Amino acid sequence: MICEAQPQFHVRSLPAGVEGFVRVQGGVHVAIERTTCNLGGSRAWFLCPTCNRRCAILYPVKCRICLGLNYASEHEGKLDRLLRKAIMHRAMHGQSKGGIAPAFPSKPKLMRWHTYFKARKQAEVFERKVIEGFRSQITGRSA
Numbered sequence: 696m697i698c699e700a701q702p703q704f705h706v707r708s709l710p711a712g713v714e715g716f717v718r719v720q721g722g723v724h725v726a727i728e729r730t731t732c733n734l735g736g737s738r739a740w741f742l743c744p745t746c747n748r749r750c751a752i753l754y755p756v757k758c759r760i761c762l763g764l765n766y767a768s769e770h771e772g773k774l775d776r777l778l779r780k781a782i783m784h785r786a787m788h789g790q791s792k793g794g795i796a797p798a799f800p801s802k803p804k805l806m807r808w809h810t811y812f813k814a815r816k817q818a819e820v821f822e823r824k825v826i827e828g829f830r831s832q833i834t835g836r837s838a
């Protein structure tokens with residue numbers, strides 16, 4: 696099962712500075728552990744009631760490992776990963792929809808030209824691989 700589709704309880708939804716235990720769905724008490732951050736402060740974690748593993752998200756009473764959940768990206772094939780990377784590059788330049796079909800977005804106002812061309816070149820490499828991969832799937836020939 697995919698964990699993104701399951702009901703989740705995030706540690707960041709807890710009030711700041713919470714210590715000890717919290718009561719979650721079903722009246723189960725879950726321990727909170729704190730780790731210190733490098734730049735000061737601390738970060739809260741749930742301790743999974745089943746395996747005692749530190750985790751930031753419960754589903755809703757056990758951790759991802761105990762329930763045998765995995766991420767949607769673990770089910771992606773090579774082409775799906777390349778397509779997601781290509782779309783992510785475009786999203787960094789402000790494109791929110793349309794996938795890789797429209798022209799590459801123009802340079803954001805405050806971005807340097809060197810940075811823009813470097814990122815655009817990387818995105819075009821991913822996009823070319825995606826197009827060649829899908830083309831070879833359709834035609835049955837490898838590029």
Ligand SMILES: [Zn+2]
Binds near residue numbers: 744761
């Ligand atoms: Zn667990």
